[in-house]
Amino acid sequence: MHLYLASASPRRAELLTQIGVRFSRLAFPGIDETPIPTETPAEYVQRMAREKALAGMAAMPAGEPPGAVLGADTSVVLGPRILGKPLDRDDARTMLAALAGQAHEVLSAVSLALPSGQQQTLLSTTRVWFRPLANDEIEAYLDTGEPFDKAGSYGIQGGGALLVEQLHGSYSGVVGLPLAETRQLLHWAKIPYWQRGTA
Numbered sequence: 001m002h003l004y005l006a007s008a009s010p011r012r013a014e015l016l017t018q019i020g021v022r023f024s025r026l027a028f029p030g031i032d033e034t035p036i037p038t039e040t041p042a043e044y045v046q047r048m049a050r051e052k053a054l055a056g057m058a059a060m061p062a063g064e065p066p067g068a069v070l071g072a073d074t075s076v077v078l079g080p081r082i083l084g085k086p087l088d089r090d091d092a093r094t095m096l097a098a099l100a101g102q103a104h105e106v107l108s109a110v111s112l113a114l115p116s117g118q119q120q121t122l123l124s125t126t127r128v129w130f131r132p133l134a135n136d137e138i139e140a141y142l143d144t145g146e147p148f149d150k151a152g153s154y155g156i157q158g159g160g161a162l163l164v165e166q167l168h169g170s171y172s173g174v175v176g177l178p179l180a181e182t183r184q185l186l187h188w189a190k191i192p193y194w195q196r197g198t199a
């Protein structure tokens, strides 16, 4: 069965390519990412991943071969707060100052929808420890431009690696696509990985 990736994130496409999966990217209209006040962060990221996969399925252009659609969502959670992508530099600064010297959780959900209507969603939780950060370091990191399209305002796969002291969980989950869980979903749908010639 063909696989479609319902994501605009270049990181998710790179991670799928890394594990040797053949797929096409699907352009789909954004979904409403507003949290429901009563849902937990774990419920929120799983709902987002599920809805992205379903929106991708609904937006599949007529004439395309039927296939499975993968969607994913990543949020940074600090205490009761869900930190999404920053609105602007001030917002990114506030997030980084809050994360400095603390542990937080990165929740990453991945969801696979099949043409039959079946769908499975899995969640990965990773604990990340940031070292303490001086204000001028936060400004210097903001100057790299890296924080602005990333949940929690950092990218562990880039210069943000220097903010992190320790991690317990899934590195790929922090980057945006938890690969152990993704492999389980691919296996469930009998979609092959470790294919040659995808990288």
Ligand SMILES: Cc1cn([C@H]2C[C@H](O)[C@@H](COP(=O)(O)OP(=O)(O)OP(=O)(O)O)O2)c(=O)[nH]c1=O
Pocket: 006, 007, 008, 009, 011, 012, 052, 072, 073, 074, 075, 076, 085, 106, 149, 150, 151, 152, 154, 155, 156, 157, 160, 174, 175, 176
């Ligand atoms: C914490 C962290 C997040 N991120 C990124 C992963 C996601 O792309 C982004 C979180 O936003 P998401 O809303 O999960 O995804 P997205 O809008 O980028 O892409 P999509 O089209 O699939 O909805 O933050 C990193 O790249 N590195 C990190 O260390």
